[in-house]
Amino acid sequence: MNAIEIKGLTKNFGQKQALKGLDMTVPVGAIYGFIGENGSGKSTTEKIICGLLHQTDGSVKIFGREQNDADVRAKMGVLIEAPGCFPNYSVWNNMMLQAANLGITNAEQEVVKVLKMVRMEGAASNKYKNCSLGMKQRIGIAMALLGNPRLLVLDEPINGLDADGMRIMREVLCDLAENYGVTIIISSHILGELEKIATHYGIVRGGKMMAEMTAHELEDSCRTYIALQTKDMNRAKMLLGCKYSRVEEDEARYIRVYDEAAPEEIVSYLYKEGIVVSELSTDKIGLEEYYIDLMKEGRQ
Amino acid sequence: MAKELHFESPSFGERIKGMLGVDFYRLFHTPLFYIFLAIAAVIPAMILGTSGMENPQTGEVAEKLYTNVWHIIAAEKPLYVVSSIAEYANMNMVFIFGGIMVSIFIGHDYKSGYVKQLFTTHAKKQDYMISKSLTCAFAMACMCITYLLGSVAAGLLTGLSMEVNAGSLIIAILSKTIMSLGWASLYTFLNIIFRRYFGISIVSSFFFGTGILIIGVAAILGNSSLLNVFLYGSSVYACLSANVVTLIVCIICSVAWAVIYNVAGTHILNKSDVY
Numbered sequence: 001m002n003a004i005e006i007k008g009l010t011k012n013f014g015q016k017q018a019l020k021g022l023d024m025t026v027p028v029g030a031i032y033g034f035i036g037e038n039g040s041g042k043s044t045t046e047k048i049i050c051g052l053l054h055q056t057d058g059s060v061k062i063f064g065r066e067q068n069d070a071d072v073r074a075k076m077g078v079l080i081e082a083p084g085c086f087p088n089y090s091v092w093n094n095m096m097l098q099a100a101n102l103g104i105t106n107a108e109q110e111v112v113k114v115l116k117m118v119r120m121e122g123a124a125s126n127k128y129k130n131c132s133l134g135m136k137q138r139i140g141i142a143m144a145l146l147g148n149p150r151l152l153v154l155d156e157p158i159n160g161l162d163a164d165g166m167r168i169m170r171e172v173l174c175d176l177a178e179n180y181g182v183t184i185i186i187s188s189h190i191l192g193e194l195e196k197i198a199t200h201y202g203i204v205r206g207g208k209m210m211a212e213m214t215a216h217e218l219e220d221s222c223r224t225y226i227a228l229q230t231k232d233m234n235r236a237k238m239l240l241g242c243k244y245s246r247v248e249e250d251e252a253r254y255i256r257v258y259d260e261a262a263p264e265e266i267v268s269y270l271y272k273e274g275i276v277v278s279e280l281s282t283d284k285i286g287l288e289e290y291y292i293d294l295m296k297e298g299r300q
Numbered sequence: 301m302a303k304e305l306h307f308e309s310p311s312f313g314e315r316i317k318g319m320l321g322v323d324f325y326r327l328f329h330t331p332l333f334y335i336f337l338a339i340a341a342v343i344p345a346m347i348l349g350t351s352g353m354e355n356p357q358t359g360e361v362a363e364k365l366y367t368n369v370w371h372i373i374a375a376e377k378p379l380y381v382v383s384s385i386a387e388y389a390n391m392n393m394v395f396i397f398g399g400i401m402v403s404i405f406i407g408h409d410y411k412s413g414y415v416k417q418l419f420t421t422h423a424k425k426q427d428y429m430i431s432k433s434l435t436c437a438f439a440m441a442c443m444c445i446t447y448l449l450g451s452v453a454a455g456l457l458t459g460l461s462m463e464v465n466a467g468s469l470i471i472a473i474l475s476k477t478i479m480s481l482g483w484a485s486l487y488t489f490l491n492i493i494f495r496r497y498f499g500i501s502i503v504s505s506f507f508f509g510t511g512i513l514i515i516g517v518a519a520i521l522g523n524s525s526l527l528n529v530f531l532y533g534s535s536v537y538a539c540l541s542a543n544v545v546t547l548i549v550c551i552i553c554s555v556a557w558a559v560i561y562n563v564a565g566t567h568i569l570n571k572s573d574v575y
Contacts, residue, residue: 050420053573063307071307074422080575084413086326097325100318102421103310143417153420 001064003028003151003183004049009058010207011044018044020207021058026185026200028063031177033198034187035291041207042187043080046155049185050078062151074102077149079157083140087129091120091139094128095146102147114142119168133160141169145176152176152184158193166190170197195287203294210294222284226263227254229279236275243269254279309422319418319427323435327405333439336401340394340443341450344372347389348454365389369455370464370540373448374472378537380518380527391476392511392535394447395483398440399505402487405439406432407498416575425569429488429562436484437558444477468542475538475550482531482554483509485561492565511536531557 004026011019019041026032036042047053048060051068060067063075085094092111099107115121118138123131131139137160144152152173158166174197176182188194201218203210213221227250230236237255241247246258257266267277285293310318327333351365365386366372375387382388409415418428455462487505494501511532518527527533534553538546 047575052416052419052575054571065307069307070422070424071309073420074309075307076420078417078420080416080420082413084415084417086408086412086414089329097322098417098421100321100325101418101423103314103318147421 001028002026002061003030003063004185005059005061005064006045006049007059009045009048009060010056011041011048011053012056018207019048019055019058022204022207022209024202024209025212026183026202028183029177029181030183030200031173031198032183032185032200032202033191033194033287034185034202034204035191035194035287036187036204037295040204042204043155044207045204046080046153046185046187050076050080050153052080074147075150077144077146077152078154079137079140079144080153080155083136083143085128085136085139085143087127089128090124091115091126091128091131092124094139095124095143098143099146104147110146114145117145117172118142134162134165137161138165138169141172150182152182152186154184154186156188157186158188158190166193173197191288191291192286201287203291205295218287218290219284222286222290223258224260224282224284226257226261226266227281227283228257228266228277229254230270230275230277232275235273236270239270239273239275240266312427315423315427316430319423319431320434323431324438327435327439330405332401332404333442336397336439337443337446339397341446343393343397344447344451345454348372348451348458348460367461368464369451369458369460369462370469372451372455373469374476374539374542375536376540378523378528378539378541380514380523380533380536382515391444391447391473392532394440394443394476395479395531395535396506396509398436398443398480398483399487399490399509400502401439401443402432402436402484403491403498403501403505405436406488406491406495407501410495410575411498413575419574426562426566428569429485429492429565432488433481433485433558433562436488437481440480440484441477444473444480448473464540468540471542471544471547472538472540475542475547476535478547478550479531479535479538479554482557482561483535485558485565486531489561489565492568529553 002025004024006022006024009019009022010017022041022045024045034042044053048055049062049067051073062072065072095111095115096107099111104110112121115124118141120135120138120142123135137157141157144154158169161169173184177184186194199215201215202212233253233255237247237249240255240257244257244259244261248256250256263280263282267280270277348366348369371386372389373391375390379387486508490504490508491501494504514527514530514532528537528549531553534550538550
């Protein structure tokens with residue numbers, strides 16, 4: 001059984017079609033990185049999964065049941081955009097109110113537990129409005145963790161977090177998925193961070209799912225490249241560009257050759273042309289570059 | 301957290317208990333509630349205190365609106381067509397201010413994003429309607445009590461006659477207080493319709509709270525007991541000549557409208573996007 005199965009999901013806002021037959025499958029226990037440009041339909045999909053929006057067409061099954069089933073929603077923890085807290089109440093009171101909504105009997109213990117998980121126990125007495133953006137995001141995650149959810153839907157949860165906050169979040173989410181079998185959908189624009197935790201990916205564009213893959217499949221499909229430096233970069237780039245189909249210069253001023261070529265072949269070719277390679281390495285493109293490539297292909 | 305997946309959500313009783321707990325906590329912890337309680341107490345005192353006062357510049361004495369202190373609680377007779385402001389200005393004013401209070405209270409749910417937090421749990425839309433209606437009904441009933449206290453205090457100070465049929469007065473006060481449930485449900489319903497437009501919510505609550513529609517109809521058709529089936533009509537019906545029938549009419553009317561508005565509001569929430 002999959003945690004989430006979406007088929008042919010469409011959503012219209014008046015004349016505007018936000019989702020155009022989106023399909024999505026999230027296995028149980030996965031950390032699903034949900035990626036896409038602004039306005040691609042990520043938040044709309046997540047809001048439909050959570051029951052905040054009604055789909056125009058298509059089906060959404062969560063653990064094999066309809067997404068509006070109250071029993072299913074009792075198993076979900078959600079952070080969409082920002083946590084819905086009362087600004088004049090303390091963090092503790094906001095958490096206790098949510099615990100009451102969830103019908104948690106040992107509310108105080110539960111709130112202490114989740115605040116500790118996100119390292120926010122020291123800020124419990126702070127007024128919510130006085131918390132920083134990063135603190136608010138952590139409070140939102142803590143709220144989502146109340147009631148032992150089996151599915152977490154997190155929309156841009158690491159926005160505004162500092163390096164330490166991101167590390168904490170990474171540890172918490174990995175722990176939940178690995179040790180408790182919690183399924184996590186996480187959308188984010190910080191792809192480097194997502195790459196560290198996601199086990200599955202879904203790339204959405206223009207309201208449609210462009211690709212779904214596991215982290216292993218992504219690694220396999222990420223192209224290898226040869227990066228090199230010479231004294232005469234411009235000439236080397238021009239010569240390599242004549243011989244190979246895709247040659248680019250990266251931000252660190254390395255020439256990248258993406259074609260399947262042996263390093264020694266490149267070195268000897270340039271040497272024959274009177275250019276000495278001073279530095280050479282082989283590497284793979286990361287999620288961010290893969291995503292950018294995919295988006296470029298999609299536009300073409 | 302266990303790995304096995306069991307689907308069981310709280311019963312209706314458990315859900316509504318949690319939601320009422322949150323709403324009452326919020327009600328008692330918001331200055332808004334106490335401000336409106338104070339307004340409800342001050343308004344009758346101000347009306348009684350200022351009516352019949354001498355204008356210091358002209359020396360003219362304004363005509364007294366009331367000769368009996370209880371007229372600020374309820375009219376002598378159920379007059380749907382308002383001929384003077386005195387017939388209009390009684391405990392029914394609580395339902396106008398109450399409407400504004402409900403709009404602010406519910407509007408805050410949407411402004412803060414709390415509904416997003418709430419409706420992504422097992423909470424049902426029907427629970428939300430019931431919980432808001434009951435909480436706001438309680439708040440309006442409290443306003444009726446402070447209105448009564450303000451009226452009595454001002455009446456004693458101004459020395460107006462306090463002669464009244466005690467039984468009818470008690471029934472009138474009780475009936476109007478009971479009407480809080482119907483009014484609160486109406487306002488909750490209006491705020492659900494206009495949930496994305498806070499200003500329109502307040503204006504619509506004020507519009508319905510003043511009973512403009514019923515007053516307009518009554519002006520054309522004349523006084524009719526048929527108007528008692530409406531919230532404004534039955535609130536007016538609870539007057540100083542009220543009897544047990546008045547109380548029964550008000551209970552039936554308040555409960556019936558509460559059910560209708562709760563069902564309609566639940567339907568709207570179920571069929572539309574929440575956030």
